[in-house]
Amino acid sequence: MWRRLFGLGPKPDDNATQAAADAPAANEEREVAQLETATTRSRRGLFGQIAALFAGGDPITDALWDDLEALLIQADVGVATSTALVRQTRDRCRREGIRRASEARQRLIDEMVQLLEARDPAPTAARPPYVILVVGVNGAGKTTLIAKLAHRLADAGQQVLVAAGDTFRAAATEQLATWAERAGVGFVGRGQGSDPGAVVYDALDAVSTHQSDVLIIDTAGRLQAKHNLMRELEKLRNIIRRRIADAPHEVLLVIDATTGQNGLSQARAFLEAVDVTAIALTKLDGTARGGIALAIVRETGLPIRYIGTGERLGDLALFDARTFVDALFRQEPERGTT
Numbered sequence: 001m002w003r004r005l006f007g008l009g010p011k012p013d014d015n016a017t018q019a020a021a022d023a024p025a026a027n028e029e030r031e032v033a034q035l036e037t038a039t040t041r042s043r044r045g046l047f048g049q050i051a052a053l054f055a056g057g058d059p060i061t062d063a064l065w066d067d068l069e070a071l072l073i074q075a076d077v078g079v080a081t082s083t084a085l086v087r088q089t090r091d092r093c094r095r096e097g098i099r100r101a102s103e104a105r106q107r108l109i110d111e112m113v114q115l116l117e118a119r120d121p122a123p124t125a126a127r128p129p130y131v132i133l134v135v136g137v138n139g140a141g142k143t144t145l146i147a148k149l150a151h152r153l154a155d156a157g158q159q160v161l162v163a164a165g166d167t168f169r170a171a172a173t174e175q176l177a178t179w180a181e182r183a184g185v186g187f188v189g190r191g192q193g194s195d196p197g198a199v200v201y202d203a204l205d206a207v208s209t210h211q212s213d214v215l216i217i218d219t220a221g222r223l224q225a226k227h228n229l230m231r232e233l234e235k236l237r238n239i240i241r242r243r244i245a246d247a248p249h250e251v252l253l254v255i256d257a258t259t260g261q262n263g264l265s266q267a268r269a270f271l272e273a274v275d276v277t278a279i280a281l282t283k284l285d286g287t288a289r290g291g292i293a294l295a296i297v298r299e300t301g302l303p304i305r306y307i308g309t310g311e312r313l314g315d316l317a318l319f320d321a322r323t324f325v326d327a328l329f330r331q332e333p334e335r336g337t338t
Contacts, residue, residue: 031309031317032327038309038317039327042290046075047328054105064101065090068108075291076260081298085111109325116297116304116321128213129161131240131247135233135274136254137266138169138221141282145254145308146216147179148316149280154185155314158213163203164189165196165236168220176218183313186210196220196232197239204243217248230273237274252280252305255296258287264296271300278305281319285310290328 039047050071053064065086072082089108098104132149136142150160162180164173164187173189180187188203200217207215217240219233240247253276256263270276279302281293293304304319 032323034309034315035307035317035323036327036330038285038307038315039290039324041285041288042075043328043330045288046071047290050075050108051105051329054101054108057100057102059099060093060101060104064104072291074289076287076289076295077291078261078264078295078299081115081295084298085115085294105329109329112294112325113321115294116324128211129207129244129247130214130249131244132214132216132250132252133219133233133236133240133248133274134216134252134254134280135219135270135276136221136280137256137263137270140221140254140256140259140263141308142166142218142221142254143172143175143179144311145252145280145282145306145316146176146218147183148308148313149306150180150185150214150216151183151313152316153214154183159186159210160214160216161186161188161203161207161210161212163187163199163215163217165199166218166220167192167194167196167199168222172218186212197235200236200239204240208243229269233270233274250305251275251277253278253300253302254280254282255292257281257284257290257292260287260289260292261295264292264299267296267300276300276302278303280304280306280308282308284308293324 050068053067053071069082069086072085073079077085085108088111089104092107092111093104096107098107134142134146146162150162153160160183162176162185164176166172167190170192173192177187177189186206188199188206190199190202196219203215203217206212217236219236220229222229237248251274253267253270255267259266279296279300281296281304284290284307296302297304307317307319307324309315309317
């Protein structure tokens with residue numbers, strides 16, 4: 001289960017964790033179903049139109065490629081990424097002698113999967129605790145993402161602690177404390193206006209005292225002053241590394257799928273401020289433009305690690321490129337059929 005969580009091996013002494021690791025199939029099936037549900041709006045919208053372009057046996061024409069590029073751009077794939085996908089798919093079809101639209105469909109899917117597949121493995125820790133720093137703009141869904149991730153890890157038998165490092169936003173600490181209680185995990189925080197570094201320091205003490213397996217740290221998401229943001233995140237990272245030399249082991253950048261290209265633009269400030277290792281894409285179920293995932297990976301060069309698939313604590317899926325693209329293109333049953 002640890003490898004399904006974020007690339008680490010199971011704790012050898014922990015019977016509860018090993019038991020969870022022995023039965024991954026049900027969890028994987030549940031996540032596939034969640035992802036298909038979360039992509040419903042995209043599948044029935046623009047990606048349904050894209051699939052329709054390749055539904056028949058008509059000959060491939062220049063107009064098909066033009067229509068495909070236009071639909072990809074509308075689906076938030078972005079101009080540069082859309083152009084590259086069309087060019088790569090067209091060139092592949094020419095090399096393989098593909099002349100019918102229906103035969104080109106799988107080539108487009110394969111090109112999308114190849115773009116999305118993470119080339120770098122999840123980072124690993126020599127020994128617990130595994131430290132995750134979560135960054136992103138306010139409103140992107142950081143707090144609920146942290147709660148879902150904590151719940152996922154705790155459900156796998158890990159001892160999890162969350163730290164409320166966003167002491168700037170009003171009620172942020174209280175909200176995270178409430179979510180931590182719902183998730184059944186430990187919590188460390190101070191009042192609004194407190195020093196985030198002090199919160200992280202307290203959390204590192206608590207991790208050591210309670211021998212926690214995972215520490216998840218929330219951070220401020222304000223963008224008014226990029227220099228201050230960079231300085232604050234650098235300070236937190238230095239505090240962590242003074243106690244755990246190879247930490248943080250993961251820096252998750254949370255991006256709201258519903259904000260499309262605008263959200264990606266906001267995220268660039270965090271890419272400059274801290275060494276982000278992966279993306280967590282939230283609110284996918286709230287947009288008909290699921291193509292933002294393709295733009296994010298190509299423009300940031302980072303893998304997507306998690307997908308938020310709904311509002312409940314269990315609505316978080318480990319990202320899989322093939323499952324995601326297949327969900328976008330899965331044929332919807334006709335109305336009135338089962």
